[in-house]
Amino acid sequence: MIDEETNHLAVQYALGILPRRQVHDFESQLRVDSDLQEFVSDLQEMNEMDARESTAVAPPIDGYSRILEQIAPVAMQPKLTRSNIVPFLGWAGWGLAACFAAAFFVVRSGSRSDEVTVADSNVGSSSIIVSELTRARPQLTSTSAATSNPPLASGGVELRVLELANLAEAFWSSRLGQDSGGGARAMLADAKVIARESAENQSEGFTVFDRELKVGVIAVDSLPEMQPNRSYHIWARRGVDEPPVWAGNIPVGEANSGLFFFDLTDSDPDLIRAQGLSFFVTQESSSTPDKPEGRVVLTGL
Structure with missing residues (x-):
């Protein structure tokens, strides 16, 4: 079960807007949490689908x-x-x-x-x-x-x-x-x-x-x-x-x-x-x- 705070961080990470100072800690958690990996992967796939359907592709943002x-x-x-x-x-x-x-x-x-x-x-x-x-x-x-x-x-x-x-x-x-x-x-x-x-x-x-x-x-x-x-x-x-x-x-x-x-x-x-x-x-x-x-x-x- 992914808690609310981790959910919020995952959404930012998938969008590419997670502040740089938080990326390392989040990726460390991501490597050992299979549920979180799957959740982030699903979010990224959704972003890619939205980008392909859009006439103005939004690039990752950091x-x-x-x-x-x-x-x-x-x-x-x-x-x-x-x-x-x-x-x-x-x-x-x-x-x-x-x-x-x-x-x-x-x-x-x-x-x-x-x-x-x-x-x-x-x-x-x-x-x-x-x-x-x-x-x-x-x-x-x-x-x-x-x-x-x-x-x-x-x-x-x-x-x-x-x-x-x-x-x-x-x-x-x-x-x-x-x-x-x-x-x-x-x-x-x-x-x-x-x-x-x-x-x-x-x-x-x-x-x-x-x-x-x-x-x-x-x-x-x-x-x-x-x-x-x-x-x-x-x-x-x-x-x-x-x-x-x-x-x-x-x-x-x-x-x-x-x-x-x-x-x-x-x-x-x-x-x-x-x-x-x-x-x-x-x-x-x-x-x-x-x-x-x-x-x-x-x-x-």
Whole structure:
């Protein structure tokens, strides 16, 4: 008989959203529990059947930060409607965020009942940060909207995550002089996001981070070629002299570009609220680094 807590962990594991810190213990239990093995196998088969029947296949998701880990191979499947924006954007913003929103809501709904949901927290748009990433000196291109005119709806976690993804795609499109078809320019105008970059110093990507959800989207235009046994990792910090915190990794394919979710849901609230919150990307030899030791490939304010 599988208890309620184990059932909840099994569902997250089958969906690929079980937090990384819990995976090892769960897999240890899985190896010795035949009933649990059968239950997880059934869940995974159901997920695969749902994916085959869907026109937009949802890739496995790993604790938010690696939500789009398999978006590259999925996006290459001919049955999906592909966007002409960039590689990895085979799903429009609403589509690529849908699986994340559902998974995020599953985890959030299973958390403590005394936690305040986004819908109840009177979230203002000042919680949204948009920052450029460069390979050279960081360039500030981030503004916050007036709280009286929030760009993101407060109608629940799912909708807010979806619109966060839409905002990221809209910003990407605007940098290419395109419109994503979802009112990108109007959305950016509402959010008062202003990109300031010169032809001599074009950015290599950007981050969009929601302080209330503690979730963000990182967009990378072109990362250096991946070396064998190396991986890219996202780090957050309050200031230049502050110790960085791991926020996720970036799974890249041949294109070395795309949109990816990351999260700081388990991080210190002081970090989330820090005025000088910034992000950077390193290339590491470890797949689970505790601190950045490899070379910095992208940095930003």
